[in-house]
Amino acid sequence: MTALHEGKLAAACTDARKALRHAVVSGHLQDEMAAAQLLADIYAASGETTRAARLMVRTGTTNKLESMLKEGGDHYIDLTAALTSPQPWQRAAAYKAIAVQADLVPDEQADQIVSRALKEFADGEAGRTQEGWVLPQVWHHALAAAAALIERVDPACVQRALLLLEPLLEREPGKYRHTDGAHIQMLAGVLRRHDEYGPQAAQQLTELLRQGGSVAQQVPHLATDAIQENSGLFRDGLREMTLTDLWAAQLLTIVGEDLPADAPMVTSSYTTITTPLEATPGVFALGTLLADQALLVRHCAPLEREAAAAALTDRVLDKQQPAINRSDAINALTNLSAVLSPQTRSELFRLAMECARGEHDGSALDDLTGSAHPLSAVRVSLGSASLAVPGIRLAAATCAGDAGACAVEDLAKPLLNGPDPDETAEIARALTWLGNHPAAVPATQLATHPHPGVRRLAAVRWAAQTPRDPGIGTRLATDPDYRMRRELAAAVAAAQTADATLAPVRDILAADPRYCVRRAVAFVA
Incomplete structure (x- = not known):
């Protein structure tokens, strides 16, 4: 351990191997697990990620394994051999690794992995899997792995998955299941790729929305794109729920459906936005639903939309409120801006x-605000104290003509070199809304920027x-950066032209090691 902390990796590796060998020979399981975990840390620090991953699976160290794999780039580590291990914690770790690396799993492995994962899940649900409650739950991780790969399997696997998921819909009001996230992801994957099972998946997803509570909140975050692509399967069900459900009304708005101006969720959203805040000295509420509610206010009458914009402007200028x-x-004004008058x-x-200028x-x-102190026991961040990033987004959404676009671009350029990578990515995303204009930084310059969001x-x-060059x-x-390649793939697919400069790029992207890139370049809206 001392050698590892001092950076003497070779010496640390030798000592850890000796400790592992002695623990195995002497039959001490606890010592064996500790030595294997230490050796895994040493391998990870040395860049030997494959060896480290195998040891982490051996010890069931899922959190470290997940972190390491997420930073592993496009290198796929095949850990499927552990799926047949008699130890449930090893199978759980292997399924966790597959879920994290799902984008890199070869297509030819998908059917076998999902079939085994569905059996593992069925065994867990039926109580046939023996494992302690403090260990990683293998059936839970198996479902997550199956959900991540469901788009690439044959119809028989899809049908079996939907049958296994159906009993999970029934629950007491206000209850949630630990499988809800994977359940939603699997249904979204079925909708994206398996048209013949789209109605069944849509029915289950609509029922999850109808449950309300935390599961309904997860649907817009995990399945909005799938719902948009299959909006015809959801319209009737969403209309039924818009009377009482904010998330259903929001999704119906996103898919382009009009709601009556007097719909309950529309009027309640308008009332929430326009009701003046009653401030109590020393008491603060952190976070709001204003951005979601503003989407529904778009259905109000023009005068009410203008009143909502005025009320939101007052909130922006109220320095007695937290920056968040x-x-x-x-952000609510950004969502509302498209339906406001030119003057507003x-x-x-x-x-x-x-x-955006910080005024x-x-x-x-x-x-x-900002990151918590390294020694703080409460690891909470209230975000940035600056309004620059949301300001750039609103400016990009409301600018008029080339003059406005040029002003936004000129103001945003220095911010693209800021220290916060998330803020840089948000600013770059906002600049994509501007289209072509005289001050646009050319792609030749942006392509060499160190931040992937700018690329x-x-x-x-x-x-x-x-x-095109x-x-x-x-x-x-x-x-x-695979996210950059995915963005390029989507842009190339949207071009839908036979330009000679696009063909070689399409060919490269179609052979990308990541499934999300291959899917994006093949997608035709």
């Missing part, structure tokens, strides 16, 4: 630019521009 709440108000949009653009910074509880902006602009397209198609 003021940012929510700005112009006023919001000016406000957004002021926020309205300074909120309650600013001293609690994603390069991908969108390269695919949209003509003529084929060298830039090839560079982006082989970028080490």
Whole structure:
């Protein structure tokens, strides 16, 4: 242990191997697990991720295994041999690894893995799996792995999965299951790829929405794209729920359906936004649903939409509120901006630019924003104290013509080099809304930026521009960041042209090691 902390990896590795051998020979299971975990840490620190992963599976160290695999790039570590282990913690860790690496699992392995995972889940549900309650639950991780691969399996597996999931729908009001997330992900995967089972998956997903509570909240976050692609299967069910369910009303809005202006969820959202806050000194509520409620206010009459925008503007300017709440108000204005009058949009653009420049910074509880202290027992962050990022988003949504787009781009350029990678990615995403304009930074410059979020902006602009530099397209198609390649794949698929510069890029992306990239480039809206 001392050698590992001092960075003497060779010596640490030798000592850990000796300790593991002695523990195995002497038959001490606890010592064996401790030595194997230590050796796994040493291998991970040395870049020997395959050896480290196998030892982590051996000891059931799922959290460290997940973290290591997420940072492993496009390197796939095949741990399927552990799926037949008699030890449930090893099978659980192997399924966890498969779920994390699902995007890299070869297509030819998908059917076998999902079939075994569904059997594991059925055995767990029936109580046939013997495992302690403190160990990783193998049946739970098996379902997550199956959900991550369901798009790539044959119809027989899909049918069996839907039959296994159906009993999970029944529950007492307000209850949740630990399998809800995987359940929703599996239904979304069926909707994306298996049209023949789309109605069954839609029926189950609608029923999960009808349950309300935490499971209904997860549906928009995990399955919105699948619902949009199959909106015809959901319209009737969503309409029935819009009287009482915020998430159903939100999804119906996202798929492009109109709601009556007097619908209960529309009027309640309007009332929540326009009712003045009653502040109590020293008491703060952190976080709001303003952005979701603003989507529903879009169905109100024009005068009510304008009143809601005015009320949200007041919240943005209220420095007695925490920055997280003021940012929510700005995001709500972004969601509402498309249905506002030109004059209001112009006023919001000016406000957004002021926020982006930091002119309205300074909120309650600013001293609690940012990352928690390394020694803090409460690992909570209230986000950034700055309103710059939501301000850029609102400005990009409300700018008019090339002059407005150029102003937003000029203001955002320096922010693309900021220290926070998440904020940089959000700003770059907002700039994709601007389209082509005279001040747009060319893809040739963005493609070499060190931040992958900015290179994603390069991908969108390269695919949209003509003529295209084929060298830039090839560079982006082989970028080490898979999210950038996925963005490029979606942009290339959306182009739907026979341009000679796109063909070689399509070919590279179609052979990408990640399934999400291959799926995106093959998708035709």
